[in-house]
Amino acid sequence: MMIKINMAADIVTTPILAEAIIETGSLLNISQAHFDPIHGEVVAEIPSDQLAKIRDALVNRGAEVVVLNTPIHRDEDECVECGACISVCPVKVFSFADDWSIEVDSDKCIQCGTCLKMCPHNALALGQ
Amino acid sequence: MVKKSIHEINGRIRDGSVNVVTAEEMVDIVGELGAEGAAKEVDVVTTGTFGAMCSSGVWLNFGHSEPPIRIGKLWLNDVEAYSGVAAVDAYIGATQQSQSKGMEYGGAHVIEDLVRGNSIDMHGISPGTDCYPRKVIDTTINIYDLNQAIMLNPRNSYQKYNAATNSTNHTLHTYMGSLLPHYGNVTYSGAGVLSPMHNDPNYETIGTGTRIFLGGTQGYIVGEGTQHSPAAGFGTLMLKGDLKKMSSEYIRAATFEGYGTSLYVGMGIPIPILNEDLAKATAITDDDIVTNLLDYGIPSRDRPVLRTVTYGELRSGSIDIDGKEVPTSPMSSFKKSRQIANELKEWIRAGDFLVSMPVERLPTTTPCNAMKQTNVNPLVVDIMSSDVTTIHEDAGFHDAAKIIMEKQFNHLPVVDSGNHLVGIVTAWDISKAVAKDEHDLVKDIMTRNVVTTSPDEAIDISAFKLDSNNVSALPVVDSNKHVLGIVTSDDISKLLARRH
Incomplete structure (x- = not known):
């Protein structure tokens, strides 16, 4: 499944993706990423059964996670x-x-x- | 030498022995039999196209009200229609926008609603006269209530059209769709191999009076369209047809984001194969049709040609621009174009549609000139303030505040050590910095993405930039990003005040 991870200015320079991957051991596969000094946005594919723990790991570090389940x-x-x-x-x-x-x-x-x-x-x- | 008359061909249509193929099918037939063989074998070649044709509209006649009115101004679903012709006639044009809904709904949508039989709210006003005393009319009509609904499109069916791309660093919203920054995509119009005028480039059978497919019914060519420019390969047609008989399958309203409304019109022309030359012409392929790729990032009538490109390349899904593979999108529907060519073929086969010769040929040399402009376009250099102070990016924002206060202006361009423009600071940025109390330096509080202009840019373009970017000043820079001056919305207001 696909998720979108939004990062605000205060965490955009911290390695929260790496931390979340190490913590959960989940294979987060990045398909799109956009970063500027005030905002970061990453679209990634994850195994569906690991959504809960990946979401928790990211949300605890200040990111916002949206499940991309309503495609075009x-x-x-x-x-x-x-x-x-x-x-x-x-x-x-x-x-x-x-x-x-x-x-x-x-x-x-x-x-x-x-x-x-x-x-x-x-x-x-x-x-x- | 094969020679056939239009009467012979129509005789075959009547007795059911006619051989009709589409312009797509004709390519292989000529490839196999040669032009002479194909001319003997094939009687009619059908073409078709379905795309945005902004220069389209419909003449409407509402019948007289009681007491009667000579409508001076008219709105249909809040879209203005031109009614300066007699009492109850009006012309609704495709690109006119709704006064309340803007570009979401326009004349094209009124036309599609009429075709679908939907109700339309009508509001008309008049000064009132002895013979037409009524001053206001409000009613609800649909297409069946009208005496006439005659589609009359001043410029349709461009022989070919330029392909579009964008060199700038921001997305452009145009009548060619969204054009992504840094040559991110290419869009194009037209049906290529099925394109009506390309299949008879000498206009031997296409001319005033030619019977055609228009919007799902029979229509006619009135003559050459406006801006007809045959020598450059940009011929156009003026078309008419009965809207009451048309179908929403082939008449569709459209909105181009940031541009406005347009009408997708489906039309097709049958080419009677009177001789070998016509057989040869109708064997044209996508690879034979060449057009220009233009940079819509240049806001000028004379947009630079980046390269020439064939419809074959455009339709392959990507083309090469400076070594980069760029995806392409058609704005016209090839599937619908093919559907039109096939439907026209079926009509002819069934004996329901007779082909015709023009009663007058289209002009082949008409020039398409630019507008005569009697007022000189003012340029940025004519109104910019050259007395502009800049500040270094490493300066403290208190220094910036001091300069803004002393000089009494609101925009302070920021430069780096090489004197290149890198940002802009306004009184608002400084207020924000004071309120937040997080940063000290100009470079931390400035806006980095600065919209700029150049001395030789037309003021109208600067005014458009100010408006569309929602800013009130543009630094004027040279090609090395050195600041030469600044233009503010105040400068432009003053210029306009002098003009009027």
Whole structure:
């Protein structure tokens, strides 16, 4: 399963991810990371049965943990299958099938929301 | 030499012996039989495209009210329609935005709601005259209540369109969609191999009066579209059709984030294969169609061409820009374009659609000129204050406060030891630093991501930057990031006050 870890300015320079991995022994696999002086955001894959202990380890160190369990939803009535969403997705959720239909691999979705703004037909939504 | 007349082809459509293929299928047929063989074999080639066509709209006639009104201003679901034509006619344009909902709902959405048979709230006002005494009309209508709903699109079906990308360090929101920073993506429009005008580039069968597929019904080409620029390969068409017979399958409203509304229009043109040249033309492939990749990061009419690119490359999913593989996205739907070409093919096969020759050919040399501007565009250099004080990033913020107080301005550019701009400090940043009492140095409290301008930038661009970044001053820098001056929203207000 995918989780998103948010770190505020006060902990962004501390090695809380490393600490949490050592403490729990869980294989936290980072797929996206963004850091600047005031904020850190990491998207990572973890074994589902270890969510509770990883979450505790991170939350105890001041991070915020969100489970990414509401991936992108495509409204097939609104979608005209143009493919505008394809090039803005950082993790390649969208692709063309051989017949130029849109295929959605929502397991990859990190819920960044970039495609929502790109879609000209308001056919994409998060959290449904 | 093969030669067929339009009457012969229509005869075959009537007796059911016609051979119709799509422009996609024609590529292989010409490849196999050659142009001559294909011209003998194939009677009609169908094309199709489905994409954003901003220059679209609908003429509406509401019938007369009792007592009658000559509508002077009109709103449909709070979107203004042009009603300066007689009493109860109006033109609703696709990009006009709702006065209450903004770009979330516009003329395009009114048009889609009409096509779907939905109710539309109508509000009209008039000064009142002896013959049209009524001053206000409020009613609710749908498409069935109208005498006419005639789609008339001034500029549709661009022969091809430039592809777009973005060199800047921030995302741009354009009519070509979101363009990610540092050449993060490329977007393009058009149906490539199925593109209507590319399949008859000499406009032999495409012209005034040609019967076409428009929005799911039969429509017509009125003539060349506005900004028709055939010599440059950017021909356009003006189209008309009966909105009452159209389908929401092929007429769809759209909103481009940060840009506004537009209408996705589905249209297709049948090309009667009268001779070998037309057979050859309709065998055009994606690899044969070349367009320019433009940098939309340059806010100018003359955007730089980064490279030329074929539709074959664009449709492969990624292209190369300076050694970097950049993902591409179409803004038009190829699946729908293909659906249109196939539907048109079925209509012709079934004998429901006869092909036609234009009653007049499209112009092939019309130029598309830029706007004549009689007022000179003021530049940043004309209004900027050159008397600007800067502060070093390692200075204490108390020094910054002192300068701001003494000089009586609100924005203090921050520089490094090489005199390069690295940040900006405002009176607000200093108040915040005093209140929090955490930092002492300018570099700890300054804003690092500074929006800047250059001396030769047009004031209109600076005004747009101030507004869209929600800031009130822009440091003016040269190409080495040395501070030359500053432009504030006050400077621009003063300029506008002089102008009007």
